[in-house]
Amino acid sequence: MHPHPAKTTPSQGWNFDNTYARLPESLHVRMNPVPVRAPKLVLFNRPLAEALGLDPQEMDGEAGGAVFAGNRLPEGAEPLAQAYAGHQFGHFTMLGDGRAILLGEHVTPAGERFDIQLKGSGQTAFSRLGDGRAALGPMLREYLVSEAMHALGIPTTRSLAVVSTGEAVYREDSLPGAILTRVAASHIRVGTFQYAASRGDGQALRALADYTIKRHYPELAEAGNPYLALLHAVMERQASLVASWLHVGFIHGVMNTDNMSLCGETIDYGPCAFLDTYAPDTVFSSIDQGGRYAYGNQPHMAQWDLARFAETLLPLLHADEKQAIALAEESLLSFADTFRRFWLSGMCGKLGLFTQEDGDLELAQGLLTCLQAIHADYTGTFRDLATAALAEAPVFADADCAQWHERWQARLARQPQSRQDACALMRERNPVVIPRNTFVEEALKAAVENDDYAPLTLLLKAVSQPFEDGPDQAAYRTPPAPIPGYKTFCGT
Numbered sequence: 001m002h003p004h005p006a007k008t009t010p011s012q013g014w015n016f017d018n019t020y021a022r023l024p025e026s027l028h029v030r031m032n033p034v035p036v037r038a039p040k041l042v043l044f045n046r047p048l049a050e051a052l053g054l055d056p057q058e059m060d061g062e063a064g065g066a067v068f069a070g071n072r073l074p075e076g077a078e079p080l081a082q083a084y085a086g087h088q089f090g091h092f093t094m095l096g097d098g099r100a101i102l103l104g105e106h107v108t109p110a111g112e113r114f115d116i117q118l119k120g121s122g123q124t125a126f127s128r129l130g131d132g133r134a135a136l137g138p139m140l141r142e143y144l145v146s147e148a149m150h151a152l153g154i155p156t157t158r159s160l161a162v163v164s165t166g167e168a169v170y171r172e173d174s175l176p177g178a179i180l181t182r183v184a185a186s187h188i189r190v191g192t193f194q195y196a197a198s199r200g201d202g203q204a205l206r207a208l209a210d211y212t213i214k215r216h217y218p219e220l221a222e223a224g225n226p227y228l229a230l231l232h233a234v235m236e237r238q239a240s241l242v243a244s245w246l247h248v249g250f251i252h253g254v255m256n257t258d259n260m261s262l263c264g265e266t267i268d269y270g271p272c273a274f275l276d277t278y279a280p281d282t283v284f285s286s287i288d289q290g291g292r293y294a295y296g297n298q299p300h301m302a303q304w305d306l307a308r309f310a311e312t313l314l315p316l317l318h319a320d321e322k323q324a325i326a327l328a329e330e331s332l333l334s335f336a337d338t339f340r341r342f343w344l345s346g347m348c349g350k351l352g353l354f355t356q357e358d359g360d361l362e363l364a365q366g367l368l369t370c371l372q373a374i375h376a377d378y379t380g381t382f383r384d385l386a387t388a389a390l391a392e393a394p395v396f397a398d399a400d401c402a403q404w405h406e407r408w409q410a411r412l413a414r415q416p417q418s419r420q421d422a423c424a425l426m427r428e429r430n431p432v433v434i435p436r437n438t439f440v441e442e443a444l445k446a447a448v449e450n451d452d453y454a455p456l457t458l459l460l461k462a463v464s465q466p467f468e469d470g471p472d473q474a475a476y477r478t479p480p481a482p483i484p485g486y487k488t489f490c491g492t
């Protein structure tokens with residue numbers, strides 16, 4: 001048996017109220033994080049701690065390090081590993097938290113409920129052949145990118161802390177180990193439903209569905225068919241989420257059904273990356289050889305995952321299976337339109353348009369065709385266009401692109417708002433700084449190889465205010481040359 005972490009009652013402001021632990025026992029296994037040798041707090045998210053009603057003073061240092069390492073349990077924690085399944089690259093597997101422990105749900109002074117999860121916290125009942133651990137580089141990466149996504153206004157799990165463990169993890173090389181404290185609205189996944197459904201556990205499935213409605217979609221409890229309403233609501237949130245990914249050039253990289261969160265947050269920052277040059281077939285993940293999760297394929301894959309979710313709900317949708325399937329299909333068919341609505345609305349804002357008119361979809365798509373043809377930098381071009389909204393300066397040398405530019409200028413001229421207003425809107429919607437691969441790699445290398453956290457701290461500061469164009473952003477505003485053949489890894 002693993003040694004148990006010491007119980008502790010530090011006055012850090014924890015306020016646990018653990019509802020997931022009350023769900024049917026088939027959905028989780030109670031177990032503690034495995035203590036580590038020499039925890040050291042290397043990143044701590046003070047603003048997030050404050051927003052959660054925690055006491056940063058009591059956490060920034062050894063006491064926090066011990067808790068975020070799993071060496072000490074905060075009062076009220078009821079640690080458990082969650083059971084789930086998932087389609088990984090299309091293949092169904094039973095999974096579960098193999099290297100994560102849910103400490104419980106912390107309720108903030110404002111009454112908001114958040115999962116507090118340690119990722120990299122040691123072996124669990126679901127570890128299979130894995131060591132239950134995580135390497136420092138990927139945990140720093142998740143912290144950086146998830147906080148950048150939050151600052152971009154995109155729903156996401158967040159990162160409260162990273163501790164280095166003082167232990168090595170063995171991958172291809174020996175690497176320094178680390179644990180990330182992840183904060184999420186919940187960790188209920190499409191794969192959680194698949195787990196209950198695949199075991200034929202109707203009772204657990206219904207309990208999970210009712211729980212999900214109560215926790216994330218309470219207004220649906222009164223709907224005529226709450227489970228159909230749930231399917232629809234989850235679909236809406238995913239359509240909105242994936243549209244917002246495309247708006248900033250984000251590629252999740254591993255949209256398996258176990259990585260689709262029912263509350264609509266971006267979850268699981270393994271092989272994700274942002275594209276520099278615009279190309280819809282961009283893939284960075286080393287294991288995504290078929291391009292299943294390529295940038296432009298993400299809406300399609302979201303719909304595929306939602307179809308797997310719908311399958312789990314069939315017994316709840318209608319007593320008659322044929323009718324249940326018809327209801328699910330009708331709902332799923334609406335995904336494309338829902339997605340397009342969110343996508344177009346975001347693109348209009350990026351183009352400085354306050355309302356929509358006929359032809360705007362073609363206008364937005366036309367720009368992407370241009371960007372692809374001339375291998376333009378995605379994020380940089382939108383900022384250049386924001387300036388051009390004001391100054392009417394040319395942005396493109398290419399003739400087709402220049403023609404597009406004229407159409408866009410004419411469209412801006414047709415709206416009643418001023419050029420200044422259009423430019424201001426564009427600068428609110430188009431980030432100056434995204435966590436570009438070049439910047440991320442440089443910052444992580446310094447931290448992991450030289451214990452130098454200065455570059456990471458600077459980058460974090462810049463991406464935390466991505467729409468600002470001030471001194472903190474200056475070093476990151478010009479797109480660097482993309483790294484040829486850049487690959488990302490799952491971070492296991």
Ligand code: AMP
Pocket residue numbers: 095096097098099100126127128129130131132133134254258259268270490491492
């Ligand atoms: P991911 O690719 O991070 O979504 O993980 C997929 C599955 O593999 C999840 O069930 C993880 O818990 C599990 N897993 C990933 N890394 C490890 C590890 N080092 N040890 C045990 N399980 C792991």
Ligand code: MG
Pocket residue numbers: 258259268
């Ligand atoms: Mg995962």
